[in-house]
């Protein structure tokens with residue numbers, strides 16, 4: 001049994017055994033290099049501490065049973081800001097060095113970098129036996145999602161994807177409404193977002209020229225597994241990478257993991273059978289400014305016997321006519337979903353409790369009790385074996401895959417892609433199948449992952 005496994009078991013045992021005084025052997029095996037840390041703390045490292053990384057670090061560090069051991073960021077300014085808040089933590093600009101040097105005295109990491117680095121960092125951390133909280137979308141490719149799910153199961157680590165709304169009260173209420181069959185036989189779902197909304201470059205080509213790399217940024221490490229390209233201010237770091245094919249996942253990757261979650265979870269969707277995009281194709285470098293992607297999923301106990309059509313809309317293209325038809329025309333959310341069943345329709349918002357979101361037929365349903373959990377703290381508690389994480393990779397790899405399949409469909413406008421989920425291939429479309437994975441840059445290839 002490895003030292004890591006011993007410690008993980010100890011953490012779980014300490015959760016159920018009120019107060020457990022660590023034995024000398026436990027202290028030696030678990031905390032040899034960090035003798036000042038109480039052993040019943042989760043020793044955590046944050047990788048990517050700017051932007052959402054700041055929020056993830058703040059939330060995780062606020063749990064009473066967490067101690068922040070190490071911080072990593074390729075931007076020295078962001079690293080310095082985080083280090084001011086956690087002066088006791090060791091700092092790194094290379095996550096590979098952090099894992100190498102710290103993994104013996106670590107229990108967990110969070111990965112809050114741009115999307116293209118989620119899988120390599122999470123994979124290596126899990127390989128070392130660490131629990132992982134990774135931002136959405138879980139990965140950049142479908143193959144990476146499958147590999148992360150597989151290694152997380154094999155290493156028995158506790159995982160969570162950063163879809164914090166999944167643990168919010170409105171989701172718990174809506175889940176019960178579906179579980180109790182108040183809304184039945186769903187045959188159609190529309191999901192929409194107001195992104196990309198001009199917040200980052202999308203629908204454009206790669207910028208020409210080159211700008212000086214800021215002294216505080218390690219551009220080579222920011223690029224990581226992606227093909228090297230010249231630095232260009234305002235196009236990549238920070239935040240603006242989202243729309244670029246090499247680094248981000250466009251509006252559907254960015255918001256799909258939040259907004260496709262209700263349909264995927266409430267209706268217990270499996271692999272889609274077909275996927276078709278009827279919007280514009282991406283440019284050579286970025287996702288398009290708007291998209292419409294239609295999926296057909298096989299029947300579940302929550303759908304009609306013929307299965308369910310799920311349509312993703314982004315770029316401010318709400319399904320206005322349908323929202324009006326079902327009585328939601330006067331108050332459509334900017335981001336949401338519309339479920340259409342045999343007994344009525346229901347509009348779901350990730351941000352509001354369902355009080356005014358039923359049409360007439362469902363309006364008199366007595367709402368279940370809301371139940372909210374802090375998504376980050378729930379994951380920490382799951383690392384101690386106190387509760388289960390609500391969005392483990394077992395689930396979130398599938399949710400991410402659904403969104404990423406939509407991104408592949410964008411490359412084949414108006415073509416129906418036949419997805420063979422179990423075999424992980426598109427029937428009769430080798431070009432689409434090739435997009436399920438990607439090459440990593442020379443020097444950044446990790447065995448087992450690609």
Ligand SMILES: NC(=O)c1ccc[n+]([C@@H]2O[C@H](COP(=O)([O-])OP(=O)(O)OC[C@H]3O[C@@H](n4cnc5c(N)ncnc54)[C@H](O)[C@@H]3O)[C@@H](O)[C@H]2O)c1
Nearest residue numbers: 048050051052073074075078112113115135136162238239
């Ligand atoms: N759950 C949510 O609501 C939510 C909200 C925003 C962002 N996100 C997700 O969080 C992730 C980060 O998004 P963001 O908007 O904060 O991006 P960002 O570009 O603003 O910040 C990324 C941070 O990671 C650092 N970084 C980049 N490459 C790194 C590497 N290889 N190693 C270590 N640090 C690295 C950057 O320097 C920066 O500090 C994305 O996956 C995004 O989808 C989630």
